[in-house]
Structure formats: structure tokens, C-alpha cells
Amino acid sequence: MRIDLHTHTTASDGTDSPAGLIEAAASAGLDVVAITDHDSAAGWPSAVAAVRQMRAAGRPAPTLVPGIEVSCERAGRSVHLLGYLLDPAHPPLVAELTRARDSRATRLERMVARLAEGGIPITYAAVLAHVPPGATPGRPHIADALVAAGVVAHRDEAFARWLHDASPYYVTHYAPDPARAVELVLAAGGVPVLAHPFSAGRSASQLSDALVAELAAVGLVGLEVEHPDHDPAAAARARSLAAGLGLLATGASDYHGTGKTVGLGARVTDPGVWQAIRERGRGSGELA
Ligand code: AMP
Ligand code: ZN
Ligand code: FE
Ligand code: FE
Numbered sequence: 001m002r003i004d005l006h007t008h009t010t011a012s013d014g015t016d017s018p019a020g021l022i023e024a025a026a027s028a029g030l031d032v033v034a035i036t037d038h039d040s041a042a043g044w045p046s047a048v049a050a051v052r053q054m055r056a057a058g059r060p061a062p063t064l065v066p067g068i069e070v071s072c073e074r075a076g077r078s079v080h081l082l083g084y085l086l087d088p089a090h091p092p093l094v095a096e097l098t099r100a101r102d103s104r105a106t107r108l109e110r111m112v113a114r115l116a117e118g119g120i121p122i123t124y125a126a127v128l129a130h131v132p133p134g135a136t137p138g139r140p141h142i143a144d145a146l147v148a149a150g151v152v153a154h155r156d157e158a159f160a161r162w163l164h165d166a167s168p169y170y171v172t173h174y175a176p177d178p179a180r181a182v183e184l185v186l187a188a189g190g191v192p193v194l195a196h197p198f199s200a201g202r203s204a205s206q207l208s209d210a211l212v213a214e215l216a217a218v219g220l221v222g223l224e225v226e227h228p229d230h231d232p233a234a235a236a237r238a239r240s241l242a243a244g245l246g247l248l249a250t251g252a253s254d255y256h257g258t259g260k261t262v263g264l265g266a267r268v269t270d271p272g273v274w275q276a277i278r279e280r281g282r283g284s285g286e287l288a
Pocket of ligand 2: 008012013014038256
């Protein structure tokens with residue numbers, strides 16, 4: 001069993017459509033794949049349809065786990081919370097995600113204004129042309145516009161030069177506190193798992209053990225231990241913290257299509273851990 005519980009599609013800042021993700025997961029030999037777009041469940045229906053079509057055509061399709069990755073913030077630091085098998089229509093959750101997505105749009109516009117003032121040739125219209133319809137807008141879409149304009153070679157270069165968290169062009173967006181997000185995911189019947197707690201570089205979270213313990217106390221279920229941005233020391237630290245707090249230890253690729261070099265299944269989750277997550281999901285977001 002190959003199980004990858006963290007991927008992105010064109011419903012946020014991945015480059016595969018939800019249906020394309022299902023095809024890619026089948027090609028990669030995955031048995032289970034979760035779709036976890038930033039602050040959105042918009043990709044679920046077409047991913048479910050793709051799974052059903054494959055099965056109807058007699059082709060083996062991976063089990064699809066509906067999920068989201070909620071952007072949170074605590075004391076100026078970005079915290080990402082995965083939520084699986086939740087009810088995507090739970091009103092308080094929908095309200096919070098809508099607020100976050102709306103704030104992301106104005107934030108992107110402000111970042112573009114700063115970049116343009118800094119002499120970087122970019123317009124908000126050019127960026128919007130790279131945000132797929134209905135997608136959660138994010139910095140990678142600014143990067144895509146810069147790549148298309150020939151200003152940088154790839155997303156990584158755009159982040160390294162101008163889009164990283166410490167950049168003078170960086171602007172934050174509204175994001176809930178992670179303890180509140182854990183409560184919301186639970187209230188929506190979902191299973192909350194803290195993403196890449198100790199990643200270096202791109203998703204630089206480097207959370208404190210105390211924050212993880214605090215989230216465990218309000219109902220966090222799992223910790224993403226194996227992740228491409230965790231070096232062996234970070235993964236070992238996450239694994240022992242999970243064991244100490246009684247959290248499930250997951251592994252996943254955080255695939256973004258061609259937006260990152262990491263492939264589907266680059267990190268995987270243990271079948272027993274997946275089974276435990278599945279048993280805890282009570283939301284109406286059902287497995288396909
Ligand atoms: P945002 O959600 O708009 O703050 O942007 C964060 C997103 O950018 C996350 O999904 C990251 O995976 C992605 N990201 C961060 N650093 C890089 C990078 N160096 N190259 C490509 N994507 C990145
Ligand atoms: Zn992303
Ligand atoms: Fe993340
Ligand atoms: Fe992610």
C-alpha cells in the first residue's frame with residue numbers, strides 16, 4: 001500500500017487539475033491519495049468524478065481522501081493544518097476559509113504593487129491570468145507570472161529572490177490561529193494533522209514543541225513526520241514528539257505538480273496510520 005496524504009491541484013497552487021492529479025496518482029502507483037488544497041475543498045468534486053470514471057472504465061483508481069490544508073498564523077509565524085474527511089459545508093469552517101481566501105486576493109494585489117514599485121516588471125492583471133478559475137490565490141501564482149514574463153526561470157527562483165517570507169515585498173494575509181483551526185476541523189467531523197512542523201527553507205515553519213503540545217491538548221490527531229522539507233533530524237524530532245504526545249505520524253509528498261520538483265509518493269504514510277485516520281473521520285467528506 002502506497003499512501004500519500006498531502007497534495008495540491010489547480011484548486012490552489014498546484015499545476016495538475018484535480019482529475020489530472022488522480023491520473024498522476026494512478027501512474028505513480030499510489031493506492032491512496034489525499035487532495036489537500038490550501039484553504040479550499042473546491043477540487044473535490046472533479047477528483048471524485050475522475051475516480052468514478054476510471055473505475056467505470058475498468059481501470060484501477062486510487063482511493064481519494066478529501067482534505068484541505070488550512071493556512072494558520074501564530075505570532076507572525078505561518079502554521080499549516082491538514083484536515084481530512086471533514087464536512088466541506090460546515091458553516092463556521094466555510095466562513096473562516098472564505099475570509100482567508102478573500103484576504104489572500106487583496107494580499108496578492110498588495111504584493112504585486114510592492115514588487116512593481118521596486119522595479120520588478122509585473123502587473124496584477126498578469127498574475128490573475130495565472131490563477132485558475134476558483135483557485136485559492138497564492139504567491140506561487142505571482143511566481144508563475146514572473147516565469148511567463150521571462151523574469152525568472154522557475155518558481156523556486158522567484159521565491160528565493162522576492163517572494164520568501166522575509167522579503168520586503170512579502171505581505172501577510174488573514175489566517176486563523178492554529179488552535180481555532182484544530183477546533184474547526186474537529187467540529188466539521190474531520191481529522192486534524194499538523195503539516196511539516198519543522199520544515200526548513202521553503203515552508204519554513206520551525207514550530208516549537210510547546211505549540212505542538214498545545215494543539216495536541218485541543219484535539220490534534222496527527223503530525224506530518226515524513227515530508228520533503230524535513231531533513232532526517234527534523235523527521236526524527238517530529239517522530240519522537242508525536243510518540244510522546246500520542247499523535248499519529250504521517251508522511252506525504254506535498255506534491256504541487258510541476259510547481260515543485262518533488263514527485264507523488266516521495267514520502268508515504270504507514271497503512272496502519274491511514275486506517276486510524278480513516279476510522280476517526282466523521283465528516284460528510286467521504287472517501288471515493
Ligand atoms: P502562500 O500560501 O501564498 O503564502 O504561498 C505559500 C506556498 O508557496 C506554499 O504552498 C509553498 O509550497 C509554496 N512555496 C514556498 N516556497 C516555494 C518555492 N521556493 N518554490 C515553489 N513554491 C514554494
Ligand atoms: Zn502550496
Ligand atoms: Fe504547507
Ligand atoms: Fe501543502
